[in-house]
Amino acid sequence: MVETAARELGVSPAELxxxxxxxxxxxxxxVIMAYDAGDYETSLEAAMKEADYxxxxxxxxxxxxxxxxxxxxxxxxxxxCGIAPSAAVGSLGAGVxxxxxxxxxxxxVGTIEVLTGSHSHGQGHETTFSQIVADRFGVPIDSVSxxxxxxxKVQMGMGTYGSRSGAVGMSAVVKALDKVEAKAKKxxxxxxxxxxxxxxxxxxxxxxxxTDKSVxxxxxxxxxxxxxxxxxxxxxxxxxxxxxxxxxxxxPAGCYICEVExxxxxxxxxxxxxxxxxxxxxxxxxxxxxxxxxxxxAQGIGQALLEGAHYDPASxxxxxxxxxxxxxxxxxxxxxxxxxxxxxxxxxxPLGIKGCGEAGAIGSPPAVINAITNAIGNNDLAMPATAQxxxxxxxxxxxx
Amino acid sequence: MSQVEMVVNGRKVSxxxxxxxxxxxxxxxxxxxxxxxxxxxxxxxxxxVVHMDGKAxxxxxxxxxxxxxxxxxxxxxxxxxxxxxxxxxxxxxxHGLQCxxxxxxxxxxxxxMIARHPEGxxxxxxxxxxxxxxxxxxxxxxxVKAILAASKAMGKAAKGKTKKAA
Numbered sequence: 001m002v003e004t005a006a007r008e009l010g011v012s013p014a015e016l017x018x019x020x021x022x023x024x025x026x027x028x029x030x031v032i033m034a035y036d037a038g039d040y041e042t043s044l045e046a047a048m049k050e051a052d053y054x055x056x057x058x059x060x061x062x063x064x065x066x067x068x069x070x071x072x073x074x075x076x077x078x079x080x081c082g083i084a085p086s087a088a089v090g091s092l093g094a095g096v097x098x099x100x101x102x103x104x105x106x107x108x109v110g111t112i113e114v115l116t117g118s119h120s121h122g123q124g125h126e127t128t129f130s131q132i133v134a135d136r137f138g139v140p141i142d143s144v145s146x147x148x149x150x151x152x153k154v155q156m157g158m159g160t161y162g163s164r165s166g167a168v169g170m171s172a173v174v175k176a177l178d179k180v181e182a183k184a185k186k187x188x189x190x191x192x193x194x195x196x197x198x199x200x201x202x203x204x205x206x207x208x209x210x211t212d213k214s215v216x217x218x219x220x221x222x223x224x225x226x227x228x229x230x231x232x233x234x235x236x237x238x239x240x241x242x243x244x245x246x247x248x249x250x251x252p253a254g255c256y257i258c259e260v261e262x263x264x265x266x267x268x269x270x271x272x273x274x275x276x277x278x279x280x281x282x283x284x285x286x287x288x289x290x291x292x293x294x295x296x297x298a299q300g301i302g303q304a305l306l307e308g309a310h311y312d313p314a315s316x317x318x319x320x321x322x323x324x325x326x327x328x329x330x331x332x333x334x335x336x337x338x339x340x341x342x343x344x345x346x347x348x349x350p351l352g353i354k355g356c357g358e359a360g361a362i363g364s365p366p367a368v369i370n371a372i373t374n375a376i377g378n379n380d381l382a383m384p385a386t387a388q389x390x391x392x393x394x395x396x397x398x399x400x
Numbered sequence: 401m402s403q404v405e406m407v408v409n410g411r412k413v414s415x416x417x418x419x420x421x422x423x424x425x426x427x428x429x430x431x432x433x434x435x436x437x438x439x440x441x442x443x444x445x446x447x448x449v450v451h452m453d454g455k456a457x458x459x460x461x462x463x464x465x466x467x468x469x470x471x472x473x474x475x476x477x478x479x480x481x482x483x484x485x486x487x488x489x490x491x492x493x494x495h496g497l498q499c500x501x502x503x504x505x506x507x508x509x510x511x512x513m514i515a516r517h518p519e520g521x522x523x524x525x526x527x528x529x530x531x532x533x534x535x536x537x538x539x540x541x542x543x544v545k546a547i548l549a550a551s552k553a554m555g556k557a558a559k560g561k562t563k564k565a566a
Contacts, residue, residue: 122499122537287495291538295498298539323444323534331530331540336523360539 003073003370004379013370014048017076032088033080037344038253038279040076047074047255047277050338056259068261069394070272073370075256077363081355082167082250082348099245100164101156102172104133104180106238108225110218111143114176117157118169119149123357124288125165129173131284132351136177138204139217156243163355166284167250171349175242183238187224188215190231250346250354254278256297256363258371267391269305269372276339276363281346281354289356293339296360302329303361304368308384327384404468408433409477417464423457424448426464427474435475435504439534446533449505449512450474456512458532475504478511486557487511487550496546498537509533510547514554521551 002020006013018041027035048054056072063070083089086097103115112133120126130144147153160169181201188206189196192213200209207214215223220238223229227236259273276293283289306327310319320326345352365383372390373379378397381389402421405414408431415430427433427450439447441460448460451473459467478485484492487510497503513529514521526547527540535543 122497124498291495291498291542294539294541295537296539298541299536322442323440324442328444328534328536330534331527331544334527334540336544337539337541 002076003366003373007379013074014044014053017044017074021076032092033249033251035078035251036248036347037281038078038251039342039344040078040253040255040279042342043253043255043277043279044074044076046340046342047257047275050277050340051257051259051273051275053257059259063261067264069264069375070259070261071371071373071375072257072259073367073372073374074258075363075366075370076254077256077359077366078251078253079163079358079362080249081163081252081358082246082248082346082353083162083164084249085247086245088249096158097245098158098164098168099243100158100168100172101154101241101243102169102176103155103241104173104176104239106180106184106221106224108222110139110216110221111145112137112139113145113147114173115147115154116169116173117148117154117159118165119157119160120146120165121160123160123165123292124285125160125169128166128284128288129170132170132173133177136181137201137217140204161357163250163252163357163359165355165357166351166353167281167346167349167355168244168246170284170351170353171246172242172244174350175244176240179240179242180238183234183240184220184224186231186234187238188220191215191220191223191229244349246349248348250281250348252278252280252354252356252359254359254363256367258364258367260368260371260375262372262375262390262394264394267387267389267394269385269387269390271301271305271333271335271368271371274301274335274337274364274367276337276360278339278341278356278359278363279343279354280341280356280359281343282352283341283343284351284353286341289341290339292356293360294337296358296362297337297339297364298329298334298360300361300364301334301368302327302384304365304383304385305329306333306384306386308386402465402468404464406467406470406472408472409474419463419465421464422460423450423452423462423464423467423472424459426467427459427472430464433474433476437501437504439501439505444532444534445502445505446509447502447505449508449533451508451512454515456509473508475508478507485511486554487514487547490546490550490553491543494542494546494549496538496542502533502535502537506530506533506535506543510543510550513547514551517551518555518558520555521548523548 006016021040060070084098105113134141185199194208205214224238376394437447439445443461
């Protein structure tokens with residue numbers, strides 16, 4: 001819609017977007033969401049630079065000489081993630097709360113087991129959740145294990161969707177870690193006859209700041225369980241649980257630019273360049289975040305170009321019920337992607353995370369369609385833009 | 401019923417199966433080797449790729465009876481003990497898998513691809529030859545990266561060996 005408006009107004013699509021960016025936060029929208037932080041212009045500029053937006057006309061000319069129609073399209077998205085404040089979803093009619101739970105169990109040998117209600121089915125929780133625990137206590141990452149999806153062990157959880165595992169699930173882990181850390185510091189202060197406020201945790205040791213006194217993490221854990229010498233009235237053990245209910249949604253945003261070449265004889269579209277510049281808030285593991293974006297982009301491109309569900313109008317029978325008939329994107333339908341992030345931390349949760357799960361799938365379909373409509377000079381094109389549809393739209397455009 | 405016997409990952413196996421038994425079901429249900437996955441059952445997704453007499457085949461599209469007498473390698477047969485095969489190591493290094501469902505087929509297809517292209521691979525070739533394997537998580541980006549890296553590493557290792565031999 002923004003792209004069409006820009007074309008009809010005769011202004012650059014980037015400029016029209018730039019003019020309308022929200023720059024002051026918090027920004028209350030009319031529909032419940034209050035945007036908390038973002039820098040949309042930085043993402044736009046990063047994407048335009050990476051895509052060599054300025055050099056496009058030259059590439060278009062070159063393609064034309066080779067009989068191809070080259071087009072460029074962008075999309076700037078903002079989404080609501082980290083679902084969600086329970087009261088807010090309650091007011092929208094949800095029958096559940098959307099908090100997350102976590103439990104951090106420090107074993108007597110110092111290894112740490114984290115129970116999370118946020119399930120991992122490829123999102124890499126085992127890595128990222130372990131990272132925040134290992135970083136906090138300075139213990140080897142191998143000594144941390146993440147338990148999920150086992151209802152014998154994990155009491156409560158709301159799951160993995162809506163880019164909520166980092167913003168909500170990890171926040172619950174952080175709350176439990178805070179409690180573990182507070183208790184561990186109390187025990188360390190007692191053992192070293194120091195003030196609790198002077199205890200720092202560094203390189204797997206609890207130290208009295210400014211002295212050479214220290215207790216290794218595993219020894220502290222053992223002390224918590226032998227309970228031979230704990231502060232008066234303290235319960236033995238080192239295991240804490242927490243529930244985290246977010247105070248707001250999170251708002252990842254970004255700018256995606258797609259460049260295509262359309263074969264005018266067949267309507268076939270080739271994606272020749274795809275650039276994604278996102279703002280995900282703080283990032284725990286860049287490689288995993290990039291992987292999430294890659295998968296999202298592929299899904300979005302699939303939606304834009306290939307994937308259509310068809311029913312037989314007479315019987316209601318699904319005709320695209322197997323991969324024989326439903327076109328999943330294959331490796332040769334896609335290019336390698338250029339992804340980057342420039343991040344503004346989310347003020348709403350302790351780690352400053354916004355989330356990255358859906359971003360790729362949100363930003364890519366409009367960018368792809370905008371690129372094709374730019375190439376063929378017809379804005380009227382429905383997804384999936386199969387070769388036949390693109391060819392027909394091109395013919396319709398050239399008739400005028 | 402059919403009597404089948406084959407070598408799977410260097411081990412001789414034999415059994416009696418229903419004639420209609422697919423190789424993938426023989427591997428998974430009769431031999432308990434569940435590393436090979438069944439994704440689509442229509443030969444599109446490639447999660448079931450294994451090597452049969454040195455060639456990558458979709459084990460959902462071959463009868464166990466047809467595979468009788470052949471030498472089969474599955475994903476379980478690639479690693480040398482605790483040492484991952486170079487393609488497995490590359491997938492791990494380059495984050496070439498997320499949920500992991502397509503991974504056994506991807507890796508078996510990739511090892512076959514690399515073996516067929518001793519001269520080395522480029523991105524276009526990898527993408528074209530990966531057409532029979534579907535992944536929904538990675539957008540193929542890191543899979544392609546991993547295969548290119550493995551091809552390069554294996555090429556170097558092979559050259560090193562030739563030099564030593566010479």
